[in-house]
Amino acid sequence: MISRAFIFLFIIFSVANASFVNEEECLNYTVYPVQYELTIVPYISDFSSFFDCHLSINVIANEPGVRVIELDAKNMDIDFGSIHVMKGNVDIVSKSRPYEYDNLNGKLYIHLSEPLIPYNLNTQGYNIKLTYRKVLTEKSDGIFLVKYADENGENKYLFTTRLTPNKAKYFFPCFDNPRFEAVFKFRVYVVAKNHVGQYTNTSIVIGNEQRKEVNPQKDVIIDYTPSPQVTTDQVGFHYSRFTNIQITSKNDIFMVWAPGNTLQYYNFILVYGKTILDLIHEYSGVNRPLVNGPIHLIAVPSERVDGYEIYSWNLLTNRANRIAHQEEFTSIKQLETMTFDLAQQFSRIWLGNPGELQRTRWREEWFKEGVATYLAYYFLAQYNQGVNKPSRRQPLGPYGLEMKFKAMAVDSHRTTPPLGNFNKSLAAEIPLRYRDLITMKTASILWMVENWIGSDKFHQALVKYINSRRGKYISLEDFTAAMDRDTIECMHQFFNGSTTSKILHSWIHQSGYPVINVQVLRDRTPNAIQLNQRRFSFSPDNRHETDYLIPISYIVQNNENCYNCYKPRFTIGSQTYTFGENLNGGWIVLNRNASGYYRVNYDTTTWQLIASTLAVHHESIDELNRAQIVNDVFALYVSGDMELPLAMEILNYLDKERSPVVWRAAEEGFRLLRNEENGCHMTRYLYKELQDFMRRKVAPTYDSLSNSHDFKTRLFRSDVVNFACSLKYKPCLDNLKYMYEQYRRSNMRLDPDFREACYYMLIHDNAYFGINRLNAFEQDDRRVAEHRLRDENRFIMKTPVGVPRPMPIIMSTEATTLEASPVITEKYLADSSTSIIPSISIILVSILFAMR
Structure with missing residues (x-):
């Protein structure tokens, strides 16, 4: 029995x-x-x-x-x-x-x-x-x-x-x-x-x-x-025959297991893990452990282990070099990935795991993944600012842009499904190609809602809801209903009755994301601003009308009397939305703080006003908005929604830009040029011209890089070196070659922050890697470099050669002979590609022959 x-x-x-x-x-x-x-x-x-x-x-x-x-x-x-x-x-x-x-x-x-x-x-x-x-x-x-x-x-x-x-x-x-x-x-x-x-x-x-x-x-x-x-x-x-080091947070025991002779490499992840656990407990406001018993993290020295298993809660395994911090080998990008991955895993554990005393279940597991991703970036923002009190909450800022750009890279494809299609899918069953979609897009939409209703109000409502559902089910419908109850105030009722639930549902059940077209009617006072939306697509045949409920926020150049610049409280839908604002001859920029999950395309006059401000005093526009503008310009050009001269006019200021956020957005935007679906009729000549243009723009920033070793400076330096290397900027390549030769001769170690760029250069040139066997950290960077170069080569092979773009000319009005000499403008010579200047002589001969 x-x-x-x-x-x-x-x-x-x-x-x-x-x-x-x-x-x-x-x-x-x-x-x-x-x-x-x-x-x-x-x-x-x-x-x-x-x-x-x-x-x-x-x-x-x-x-x-x-x-x-x-x-x-x-x-x-x-x-x-x-x-x-x-x-x-x-x-x-x-x-x-x-x-x-x-x-x-x-x-x-x-x-x-x-x-x-x-x-x-x-x-x-x-x-x-x-x-x-x-x-x-x-x-x-x-x-x-x-x-x-x-x-x-x-x-x-x-x-x-x-x-x-x-x-x-x-x-x-x-x-x-x-x-x-x-x-x-x-x-x-x-x-x-x-x-x-x-x-x-x-x-x-x-x-x-x-x-x-x-x-x-x-x-x-x-x-x-x-x-x-x-x-x-x-x-x-x-x-195994491992041993451990451990640390106790306010409520949890965190243990890291590894071979005894390597334990010193895991002190960073141990202390970092404790800090994130403490942040989670401060955030939740509940004095209880995440799990019943210790949380074990095991450093597995195998390439077969890649990241954490989604469902793990007390026995976490990851590849050893993904959690080890060795000064001579761990690059700043690897450190950044390491911190995000553990914060995301701890967020998953807090949101619901079998080891908690009251089991919380999520009906839509993709939604749990998105909330965990949002919280991971939120805790990282607090960690990097040294904040451990909810009253001193730091905004997502650059992390918000990072998750948004990652999501958009997947979400722009015509076959990408809406999030709601994954309602019945287990998180582990979602295809890898959609992992960034469910994590980054969901997190981005939550960031947009947070900025719309206010950060404090959003987080208070989120924590209250999660704590109230301990031992119960969490569903998207129940979550949005709770957010409505806790965030709507009668005195701040939204203009058209929009609520958190309506906004979230409009984004979850539609695929892709929109572009808002802005038309400023400047022939009336106050000016009339017309907004309408459609789906953004790099392919011209996938631009149907959309009905996203979009929270609108904006800034203006002359904001003395701008009410909605400080209290963005309205949304737009499928119909054209018109409102009045006195711009006083200045520009308007939508998507304040760049938190909205959409792109913006302005009329030509407004774009030119923005370009003029960037050229004269770019810091008068917040860096998050500058980053969004730069990334949008690349995307709009690739999609065929913006002409190249206008795009280059807006981006021309970048040689003055020193913001890490903007340069990361520029690098992400430049990568969009290699999109196989494009409406700009990309050719190899055109790509090379834009590569030359960006090479000149990145040069001053590269030349001014600091040698400081703080986290933000190292990350910025690594981004810029990688970008300059991919643009084939000669001083960068020469410096990388010198560094690698010194490394091969054992006079100096190879700086791990430059290692990925070095490998990219070596693979591109089919150069000799040396006789030393690469360790796990180096192998990871080599794989990343190979992937980058493989994508670029695939794009070049599939792209038609094309012909050089005609040079702009100005005919002299003082010529009295048939051999009138065209004059190339000084501004264009400063910005044009040296590789295509020989084509000027062809144009001159053609013009003279026609005049004869």
Whole structure:
């Protein structure tokens, strides 16, 4: 008989998860797992590494007549004589046809001598038992072997799992459905020292240690507490000879595990993790731990581990060089990625995980991913400003632009679906090509709403809602309703009845993003500003009308009497929206703080006024707005919505620009020139002309770079060097070549912040990399450089050659002969490409011949 404890466990399980199970109509399994018990005995050696496992699965039947139990199991040696299905004390496995194992498709079929009885309170469950052996290599799926060198240079090995998505069947026979939840109970043997195998002393699973005992063979047997109800891809197991450093935040214990001789490289991530945990606790205002037990972070020295698994909450694994901070090897960009990734993972944990005392579930997992991304950037903004009090909240600023540009790069394609299409998708099942869409676009829309209703009000409402839903479901509909209740005030009712819920829904159920066309009618007082929207697209045949509900904010050049510059309270929809504003002959710039998820195209006069201001006193426009203007200009030109002379006139001021935010926006914008869908009829000649133009613009900034080693300066310097290198700026290339030669001769180490640019230069020139083997940090930068160059070469190969663009000329009015000499304007000579100046002589000859 199944024990009363099991029945009690299942009743609790049923009550807690009834709504969850009932609403998942797609579950077509006839048998449902309730609890897995795994007894694992690992063996590690230089010759063969494997583990033996005794598995017990408590299951129930969902419908009558079931005579075959179907388990997922792949690439494992099953002891078929150990397979039993126990109905109480009776084994009901068929004697004539007990099992079938299809290793190719990863299926184990257990045939029964009698049908299963569907579960109810008057019946019982069943217990599946079997034993298997899993041989591990470095190429195994799900759970695999990792080799590394210890402090003596000797080879050591570890076992680690990566079960997302649908790879649990490589670890243990199971019902590998990401919607099935069960309790997991582990028992692990730490085998005693011997002359054959590697001695290990570290065993970590998703449960907390309950007790240890030593058997007569001196093996240490560790029993773990039963886990919360989790899916198979939330299970984790790690077995090694690692050691740890740990730190305690206000409510949580954070531990980092690595080989003992490398622990000093993880002090940064340890202290940083504590700071982010403290920020989360300050932000939430609730004095409770994120999880029940320590949070383990394991540095896995393997390229197969790339980032965190989305569903992990207390056993986090990441590639060692993704969390290590070595001054001589970690670049500032790698450090930036490292800090964002951990902040995002901790945000996921705070928003809901199986290890919290009251389980929070999200009906739309893509929405949880977007909120976690928004919070990660928010906590990074506080971290970089040293802020740990909600009353001193720092805005997202540059981080907001970063996530917006990443989202737009994906969202502009014609086949990109709306966010609402992912409502039924699990986060782990969303294709990688849409990962930036669901994370960055959702975060960008939240940033837009935050700036519209006010930062303090937005964050207070967000925290209040998340705290109120502990132990319950969170849905997008419920979230937006709560935001409406907590952010609308009668005295500040929005002009056209727009609310947070209406805005969010208009963006979630439409794909892409809009461009707002601004037409200023200057022949009346006050001036009339007309706004209308359509979908932004680089392809001319994908520009249909849209109905986004867009929060409008703006600044004006002469703002003495500008009411809406300080209280942006209106939105526009599909119809043309007209409002009055006295511009006094100046410009208007929409999207104050650049927080709106849209682009803006002005009439020619307004663009020219903006260009004049940028040329004379660019800092009179906020740097976030300058960054948005620069990026929009590139995008509008590529899409065919702006002529090249006007675009170059606006961008001409960049040689005076020293803002890191603007230059990152310029680099992102220049990358848009390589978009295969474009309305500007891009050619190789045209691309080279723009490359020459930007080379001259970046030169003064490159020449003025500081040698300071603070975070922001290092990041800016790295961005500018990478951009100048990709533009083939000769002083930059010469400096990189000199640095690399010095590195090869061992006179100086290669600055990690310049390493990616060096590799780009070497790969472009087919140069020799040297005999030294690249470490993991260097390999990452080489892969990034190869990807950048491959994208550029693919674009060049697919782009027609074209012809040089005609040079602008001015005919002299004083000429009295037929050989009148055209005069090239001084301004154009200052800005034109030296590579196409020889074409001037062709134009001169053509004109003279025509005049004769």
